[in-house]
Amino acid sequence: MTNTVWLLLGAGLVAAAAGLSFSRSFFSGHAGLGVLEPIDRDGPLHRLPARIKLLAVITLALLSAFIPAGRLAVPALLVLGAVLAARVPLGRFLGRLGELVPFVLLAVLGVALRGDTALLAVTLGRAVMTVMALTLLVTTTSVPALVQAARQLGLPDLLGTTLALALRYLSLLCDEGSRLSLAFQARAVGPRDLRLARPLGRMVGSLAVRSLERGERVHQAMLARGFDGHLPSLSADVPARWRHWVGLAAWVAALGAAAWPNW
Amino acid sequence: MHLPDGFLSASVSGAMYLASGSAVAVALRRAEADGDGADPGERGRSTVMMGIVAAFLFVAQMINFPVTGGTSGHLLGAALATALLGPWRAMLVMAVVVGLQAFIFADGGIAVLGANLFNMGVAGCLASGLVLSLAGADHRRRRLALAAAAWLSVLLGAGLTALEIGLSGRVPLAVVLPAMLSVHAVIGLGEALVSVAAWSLLVGARPDLATASREPGGEPWRLALVLALGLALVPLASSLPDGLESVAERQGFAQAAAPARPAPLADYALPGRRVTGFDALGTYLSAGVGMVGCAGLMLLVGAVRRRRPAEAAGS
Numbered sequence: 023m024t025n026t027v028w029l030l031l032g033a034g035l036v037a038a039a040a041g042l043s044f045s046r047s048f049f050s051g052h053a054g055l056g057v058l059e060p061i062d063r064d065g066p067l068h069r070l071p072a073r074i075k076l077l078a079v080i081t082l083a084l085l086s087a088f089i090p091a092g093r094l095a096v097p098a099l100l101v102l103g104a105v106l107a108a109r110v111p112l113g114r115f116l117g118r119l120g121e122l123v124p125f126v127l128l129a130v131l132g133v134a135l136r137g138d139t140a141l142l143a144v145t146l147g148r149a150v151m152t153v154m155a156l157t158l159l160v161t162t163t164s165v166p167a168l169v170q171a172a173r174q175l176g177l178p179d180l181l182g183t184t185l186a187l188a189l190r191y192l193s194l195l196c197d198e199g200s201r202l203s204l205a206f207q208a209r210a211v212g213p214r215d216l217r218l219a220r221p222l223g224r225m226v227g228s229l230a231v232r233s234l235e236r237g238e239r240v241h242q243a244m245l246a247r248g249f250d251g252h253l254p255s256l257s258a259d260v261p262a263r264w265r266h267w268v269g270l271a272a273w274v275a276a277l278g279a280a281a282w283p284n285w
Numbered sequence: 286m287h288l289p290d291g292f293l294s295a296s297v298s299g300a301m302y303l304a305s306g307s308a309v310a311v312a313l314r315r316a317e318a319d320g321d322g323a324d325p326g327e328r329g330r331s332t333v334m335m336g337i338v339a340a341f342l343f344v345a346q347m348i349n350f351p352v353t354g355g356t357s358g359h360l361l362g363a364a365l366a367t368a369l370l371g372p373w374r375a376m377l378v379m380a381v382v383v384g385l386q387a388f389i390f391a392d393g394g395i396a397v398l399g400a401n402l403f404n405m406g407v408a409g410c411l412a413s414g415l416v417l418s419l420a421g422a423d424h425r426r427r428r429l430a431l432a433a434a435a436w437l438s439v440l441l442g443a444g445l446t447a448l449e450i451g452l453s454g455r456v457p458l459a460v461v462l463p464a465m466l467s468v469h470a471v472i473g474l475g476e477a478l479v480s481v482a483a484w485s486l487l488v489g490a491r492p493d494l495a496t497a498s499r500e501p502g503g504e505p506w507r508l509a510l511v512l513a514l515g516l517a518l519v520p521l522a523s524s525l526p527d528g529l530e531s532v533a534e535r536q537g538f539a540q541a542a543a544p545a546r547p548a549p550l551a552d553y554a555l556p557g558r559r560v561t562g563f564d565a566l567g568t569y570l571s572a573g574v575g576m577v578g579c580a581g582l583m584l585l586v587g588a589v590r591r592r593r594p595a596e597a598a599g600s
Contacts, residue, residue: 050347050359057389083395087295118391125289132456145455148291149394156391165389172388178313180332184381187336189389192343199344219350219475223482226345226360230369230487234494237337241330251329 048210048222049203057160058193067108067162071262072171074270075163079155081274086148088281091140094147096280100273101151101158110161118157122149165189183253191240195233202229286361286446287386288401290394294453301449302399308407309380315373335374339381342366346382350475358472361442363409364435365480368427369495372414379406404445409438424488428481435480436473443469 061068067075086097105115126146133142160168169189173182206225210218241249293301316331342362349357362382366375383402386392393401413434420430447465451458488495 048349050349080395083290086290087298087396121392122289125292128456129292131460135457135460136454141455145291148396149289152290152394152396153391156388156395160389160391168388180313180316180335181309181377181381183332184335184339184377185385187333188339188343188381188385191337191340195337195340195344196347199347203348215351216471216475216478219478220482222348222350223479224486226348226365226479227483227486227490229345230341230365230483231490231494233337233341234334234369234487234491237334238494240337241333244333245326245328249329249333251332 047203048207049200055193055196058165058189061162061164063110065107065109065162067104067110067158069260070162071260071266072163072167073174073262074266075159076168076171076175077270078273079152079159081277082155083148083152085274085277085281086151089277091144091147093280094144097151097277098147100276101154104158105154108158108162110158114161115154115157118153119150122153125149179252183251186253191233191236194236195229198232199229286401286405286442287383287393288397288404288446288450290396292394292453292455293397293400293449295396297449297453298396298400301397301403305380305399305402305407308376308403308411312373312376312380316377331370331374335370335378335381338366338369339378339385342378342382343385348479350479352471352475358475360479361405361409361435361439361476362480363406363438363442364413364431364476365483367410367413367434368417368431368480368484372410375413376406376410379410382406400446400449404442404449408441408445412437412441428485431484432477432481435477439469439473439476440466443472 082097082100086094089097105112126149129142129145132145133139163171166186166189169182169186172185173179177185202225206222210221342365345360345362345365347359349359351357363375363379366378369375370378380402383393383406384398387395387398387401413431416430416434416437417427420426443465444462447458447462450456450461484495
């Protein structure tokens, strides 16, 4: 009896964590799309080279996976220090952290079933730290600089070019999508269940047609400007100096020391 | 399905990075090998299209379809991307989408990026490529295959996600696997309906834009190898005694750890998976899935290989 209740609760939480939502809207939009706009603020973290910041976030996420719960304070203090140093409005973090809520509930359920509170601390601590570090990264770094940093760090050319083009067209296609779904919402009558999936699919189809036709036009225009399949890399980044590398090494050393005996 | 950091153990995350990394490496080689041909008017066309499709998929994932009773699911897009670009380019596009969501929008973790990419991109694109390559050029059969591929890609992603969470010891597999699979069996229906309707409209409006779909799914043997590799790595990772990271956690506070209190779900999952046989069950389960999957793939590959020469002779 109680087992059934637990299973049902689990199914509900899993569904919520899996992205099933109770939204009435056909288009969720993306509140985070604002990160694509140029950064107007300034601060100590804004002036760091994108490569260094990207490496710092990646090493934080990867090394934290090896840090035991008892020493999770080390990466937590590092992230907190970075947050305080960056002078970024704290509201930026709240929205991002809110998306973790279903997963938090899922983790709590897991602990309730297994009775391991330390595992809960580790799971949630890592989830929150990565989200905060990533939010910090995109609020203090322009997206073109991030793409360039990823390419400098060895992202394959084809992936880098695709990534740059995708970011270029993201907000355009997002507008297109919200226009289409507004029109759909105005027309759509009938039960809100799976029977709406086919008309919605036709809407997705027209979004695909518009996107691909735009792609064709873009390609023609790019050919006219001498495009040969590779995007030239224009420098958008602050040059990395030796003190930046020393700082990164200290960051990695602190995290590595916290993770040390468990390698 | 975008797992945040912390939800997978270090060994499972590492294994999934390895699986995703090798799949993307193969995809890069394949995509670069069949370029745009010598025609200067076509130069770089497929790359531009990949960028556009990545942005399109990102937006398409924001479109919610109602399921029932006020709940809604959203599109995954791996099957649709495979129908548009073929499995290898679709896989690269999914890698860009998942990476973008993780790094720019903090949607999904960094340490678990390999797992997220495998669940939502690699597995779905490979399965879709295989199913679509079986369908041939006939329009009706293609639509049917796309529906099957879309449903399968959602279910496969959900099953893999549940398996990884379970094997990492976060939530008992007996809870997470049936929950994920049952929910996604329904969401998968929506995915199938949306994908087929979108595809039909595209083929009706601009059949020339859907040309990439006619190319076969690549070399099925390599396809099968990558998929089998991915499936084989999950049980391997979990069978590492204790996993690197659980050792870390135990050592961190072996003394402080209170004895596990009686779990409410004692019949299904027993607290302390290292003490009981539950972990072994998970390993055997995933190994079984892997073996059945491999056997199925081999049969499918055989069928494709026999079919192709016959089709060529017929047309």
